[in-house]
Amino acid sequence: MATIIDVAKRAGVAVTTVSRVLNEKGQVKEETRNRVLTAIDELAYRPSPAARSLPRRRVHAVSVLVPFVTHPSAVARVQGIVHGLRDTDLPVTILDVEKPAHQSEHFDTLSSSFRPEGAIIVSLVPSQAQLSRFVDAGLCPVFLDADVPEFSRIFVDDHKGGVLGTQHLLDLGHTRIAFIGDMENETFGFESSGQRHKGYRDALRAAGVEPEPEYQRTGPHGRDTGRMLAHELLALPRPPTAVFASSDTQAIGVMEAAREVGLRIPHDMSVVGFDDIEIAAYLGLTTVRHPLYESGLLAAELVIQHIKDPECAPQSVEQKLEVIVRSTTGRPRA
Amino acid sequence: MATIIDVAKRAGVAVTTVSRVLNEKGQVKEETRNRVLTAIDELAYRPSPAARSLPRRRVHAVSVLVPFVTHPSAVARVQGIVHGLRDTDLPVTILDVEKPAHQSEHFDTLSSSFRPEGAIIVSLVPSQAQLSRFVDAGLCPVFLDADVPEFSRIFVDDHKGGVLGTQHLLDLGHTRIAFIGDMENETFGFESSGQRHKGYRDALRAAGVEPEPEYQRTGPHGRDTGRMLAHELLALPRPPTAVFASSDTQAIGVMEAAREVGLRIPHDMSVVGFDDIEIAAYLGLTTVRHPLYESGLLAAELVIQHIKDPECAPQSVEQKLEVIVRSTTGRPRA
DNA sequence: CTGTTAGCGCGTTCAG
DNA sequence: CTGAACGCGCTAACAG
Numbered sequence: 001m002a003t004i005i006d007v008a009k010r011a012g013v014a015v016t017t018v019s020r021v022l023n024e025k026g027q028v029k030e031e032t033r034n035r036v037l038t039a040i041d042e043l044a045y046r047p048s049p050a051a052r053s054l055p056r057r058r059v060h061a062v063s064v065l066v067p068f069v070t071h072p073s074a075v076a077r078v079q080g081i082v083h084g085l086r087d088t089d090l091p092v093t094i095l096d097v098e099k100p101a102h103q104s105e106h107f108d109t110l111s112s113s114f115r116p117e118g119a120i121i122v123s124l125v126p127s128q129a130q131l132s133r134f135v136d137a138g139l140c141p142v143f144l145d146a147d148v149p150e151f152s153r154i155f156v157d158d159h160k161g162g163v164l165g166t167q168h169l170l171d172l173g174h175t176r177i178a179f180i181g182d183m184e185n186e187t188f189g190f191e192s193s194g195q196r197h198k199g200y201r202d203a204l205r206a207a208g209v210e211p212e213p214e215y216q217r218t219g220p221h222g223r224d225t226g227r228m229l230a231h232e233l234l235a236l237p238r239p240p241t242a243v244f245a246s247s248d249t250q251a252i253g254v255m256e257a258a259r260e261v262g263l264r265i266p267h268d269m270s271v272v273g274f275d276d277i278e279i280a281a282y283l284g285l286t287t288v289r290h291p292l293y294e295s296g297l298l299a300a301e302l303v304i305q306h307i308k309d310p311e312c313a314p315q316s317v318e319q320k321l322e323v324i325v326r327s328t329t330g331r332p333r334a
Numbered sequence: 335m336a337t338i339i340d341v342a343k344r345a346g347v348a349v350t351t352v353s354r355v356l357n358e359k360g361q362v363k364e365e366t367r368n369r370v371l372t373a374i375d376e377l378a379y380r381p382s383p384a385a386r387s388l389p390r391r392r393v394h395a396v397s398v399l400v401p402f403v404t405h406p407s408a409v410a411r412v413q414g415i416v417h418g419l420r421d422t423d424l425p426v427t428i429l430d431v432e433k434p435a436h437q438s439e440h441f442d443t444l445s446s447s448f449r450p451e452g453a454i455i456v457s458l459v460p461s462q463a464q465l466s467r468f469v470d471a472g473l474c475p476v477f478l479d480a481d482v483p484e485f486s487r488i489f490v491d492d493h494k495g496g497v498l499g500t501q502h503l504l505d506l507g508h509t510r511i512a513f514i515g516d517m518e519n520e521t522f523g524f525e526s527s528g529q530r531h532k533g534y535r536d537a538l539r540a541a542g543v544e545p546e547p548e549y550q551r552t553g554p555h556g557r558d559t560g561r562m563l564a565h566e567l568l569a570l571p572r573p574p575t576a577v578f579a580s581s582d583t584q585a586i587g588v589m590e591a592a593r594e595v596g597l598r599i600p601h602d603m604s605v606v607g608f609d610d611i612e613i614a615a616y617l618g619l620t621t622v623r624h625p626l627y628e629s630g631l632l633a634a635e636l637v638i639q640h641i642k643d644p645e646c647a648p649q650s651v652e653q654k655l656e657v658i659v660r661s662t663t664g665r666p667r668a
Numbered sequence: 669c670t671g672t673t674a675g676c677g678c679g680t681t682c683a684g
Numbered sequence: 685c686t687g688a689a690c691g692c693g694c695t696a697a698c699a700g
Binding site: 075 | 335380382383384385387388393395397403404406409413416417420425426427428429430432442443446447448586612613616617
């Protein structure tokens, strides 16, 4: 493997000059530059990422810190990120978070003196101390679905999403509307499901319907939870005619439960999900669309921008939520 | 950020000693080791990956070279890999390949003097020259779905899979069975679809059915292709009663086409897919199950093993394919 | 516009 | 068992 010294020798210049043409810093005479370029070409020289990272104190890569990469919603986002970064030469490093320990560990990595050039943090809110460490490290992360005004972020109005989903059901004439959501996540403090839940309650009240405690259930994220909670709902003396789930994953569980007890959707029961993950379209699930893939794409763009611009002026972009009406919602039976 | 020097000072030892306890190389007196350990702890010292990479000539990470990360099958594999690596401290770097240029570029990275500790290469077959570069670099990659006897690999018998899927249809009584597959991919030379296709033909002949050229169609990978090719099939004077697609993605396209012309599945037409991607279960698609997620998990295990064991003894593991019968296949109409 | 020099943080000889 | 010194490949002042 050729090093920068080999290139310098071959081109008859000093290493600094090679470094300069490599990084397009400073002025290099056209002719000299060309000599260097051909030397690089002839030697098939490629700078060593590690050696470069050392003096630069940063790693040429974009780290993506994402809890539960295996969730469909996370997958969609990572896809968007990878796509958005494809035309750069920045490798994408996935930092999966499943336990709280992972989180602080990865935060440390991001704020270490060998931080990545860019970072995207999904659904995780660092402490103030951690935030200032980011600043100290010169890191300019982009947050997805996290309320961090100090930095750039891409987010949706979950409360409004809760209202939208519920309103759709209300508009169809439902009043016995249940809500199934994620349990409050104490370990990571995700807030979106809670906000959607609140939106649900507010929409109901605005329509003059008092939210039934019996109709509101939460549990750990997952299809199975959706299924079980739906069964509880269905076993009620006066079961709901519609269910609004705070994620498609849970909504699918609800559909399974309905099928298991012989209920037809939307004839006997309406179901609305949240996110519009890929499967939703196939299942004909009516859902509140959350532009997941697009959020990844956007995050990638912001990261690129922040890498170029040392100013790191935080940008806040809100993505629109909208109800995608498909075939799991209809009017309640008379 | 504390460096190894700070730790050494605090512990009252030389940096060498710190390095030794860090890497568990050489003997260090119990007491000295403890002093170092507490110093590390007190300073919250974390070795710099970049600085470490330089003398070691390798990056502490596992690179995953995967074409078209956005394909559902690739996603499943990456999930398996990330999961399998979760309990190590090895970051996963995604190297997406969409153009041929990406491929050689990433291969170069893997065989550079700053190679990653581990590598997983999906569906891509390097040239002999590239292979020997891997050897020279001391890299010991794990291949997924690629026929590379020199290294460890995880694979399935695609030909047999083609037979299995076709046989299932044959067993149900179909004889007018069509095949829809991927066009031969000249850029990357993927072979699985071709092998499945061959299995289809062989199964048919073994059953005394001569494969109809009209019934065999290929096109670029994708749902849309499946849909269009299916329409061509359906427009035939004597359309097939069953379609075997070489991927679930295409099979889904076939189902769409059937729906568009008012055909009911499996009543009017049977459909078999390949892979068993997540959506398949939801759609009730009968398919030849390819353990994608598991292959990623396995690949992660092998990589870990190879990192530990410098011998790098290649291992070859074949994964079993099986038909998952769901609701898109049935007997042909009388 | 270009070259010299001193590190970046760590591993690794080789002596003690 | 421990330490001193050198080098990994590159960037960044600082001179010229």
